[in-house]
């Protein structure tokens with residue numbers, strides 16, 4: 225059994241004899257020399273990843289103003305930062321949206337602007353105290369004006385991530401990008417063979433205090449990240465680094481259409497090859513890393529996996545899904561991940577970066593549990609109106625008009641002979657028919673593409689469907705497409721009014 | 725004429741088609757006479773290389789395979805194939821893609 229100490233490896237870095245390879249190169253080395261030979265030969269294996277890490281942010285300290293202010297609310301370029309701490313500290317989070325520009329600009333863009341040395345408008349308000357009399361402040365700052373700009377990310381560097389697809393009939397927009405209808409594409413994230421945590425999945429060398437590559441500078445692992453879930457290989461890290469030293473090559477703002485903003489963070493971990501077990505784990509390949517393909521069309525926390533897939537398959541550009549070849553695409557940049565692993569390798573070879581032993585190992589037993597919800601969320605069945613008037617598709621348009629008049633309903637679900645929902649007629653469809661002088665059957669004037677709800681859907685899901693499609697009512701149907709009720713935006717507003 | 729995309733609803737419709745140069749005028753006149761509007765799509769997708777991080781997110785949403793990875797995981801484009809549908813613009817997380825008119 226070969227054992228190497230961190231001290232020994234650092235001495236080799238100091239005298240220039242260190243042998244550093246990337247995790248990609250290590251695969252071939254282990255195949256060629258065997259685990260023992262590779263352990264003897266290689267001192268450090270470098271990794272890298274560059275992907276969207278929404279759970280990122282930066283602590284800023286602005287220095288004190290004259291007269292001083294204890295900021296209670298802070299905005300940077302109209303993006304709110306959290307300042308519920310001491311007078312002039314604030315945390316800008318990547319996902320916070322601009323109050324002026326919405327999804328086009330967010331905390332991630334403020335962070336990128338700071339990294340690029342651009343000026344940022346600072347606006348703050350306060351309630352005023354004896355020691356901090358000022359109530360409003362407006363100024364312009366850049367990163368050099370700040371005392372500190374410390375990146376502190378609650379959750380980065382996911383070991384791997386679920387691949388995403390969409391089984392609904394419409395394109396959906398997610399933090400995994402645009403997902404085309406009917407399983408039209410699959411997106412994934414993570415660097416596979418170069419993924420930092422996948423190269424040391426039992427945390428033999430990674431833990432609190434580990435020195436890493438973060439945003440183009442040296443940073444540190446604080447410890448486990450939020451939602452750290454080691455038992456199913458979804459480990460995460462909390463990271464810290466000095467934003468003032470980082471580069472816009474590795475810190476980039478992103479906009480996910482109809483989802484929001486996020487920050488692409490470049491990070492890499494050097495893995496000191498202290499024994500054969502570590503050497504073996506750094507020989508991991510894309511084909512060894514398995515993840516699930518989930519249907520993001522299901523608006524629930526629990527999405528049953530459609531299939532398992534390896535990063536090797538995902539990175540081939542096509543995977544099979546329900547017997548069909550589906551194109552895949554990566555949301556993270558493998559090319560940049562490679563650049564990071566190479567740059568970290570250069571630093572170590574040039575004696576600019578020394579490896580560390582963790583002060584504390586990462587927990588390996590924690591789980592990511594769902595939220596405890598005390599309020600029971602109401603279901604569509606609880607608030608839909610059950611006495612719904614329906615009409616047959618072969619009825620005349622006059623009958624439909626009369627039914628709407630008599631019942632003061634705006635929406636009439638239309639059914640076929642065997643009582644299945646086939647469309648919907650609204651007062652508007654009838655007016656259109658009148659205006660055009662088309663006195664046809666219901667089936668000729670109805671809207672065929674009708675949104676529906678299921679009785680056991682949470683009301684929030686129905687509300688989102690109404691909202692997204694700008695309709696004010698939806699038939700509620702059972703598994704046989706029989707209409708069992710109707711839910712309207714009025715029902716939902718009433719429910720919300722009761723809750724307040 | 726090779727129809728690559730068609731969208732219709734109750735009020736209007738849109739067809740994207742490949743038309744031979746020699747037949748273009750005849751087809752255009754025929755369509756215009758029927759009240760259709762004909763727009764020539766010859767400004768393919770443009771990528772801002774400064775903004776692009778070469779993630780490849782755009783690859784799976786383009787039906788005509790404009791985007792692909794080269795061997796070293798750089799993004800390659802075959803813009804001749806672009807039918808200007810605009811799908812990739814919403815996909816790109818870095819606002820690197822645009823269509824000019």
Ligand code: SF4
Pocket residue numbers: 771775776777778779780781782783799815816817818819820821
């Ligand atoms: S999605 Fe945008 S950033 Fe990613 S490769 Fe395509 S153009 Fe570049």
Ligand code: SF4
Pocket residue numbers: 769785786787788789790805806807808809810811812813
């Ligand atoms: S505009 Fe459409 S056809 Fe052109 S590259 Fe983008 S997705 Fe492909």
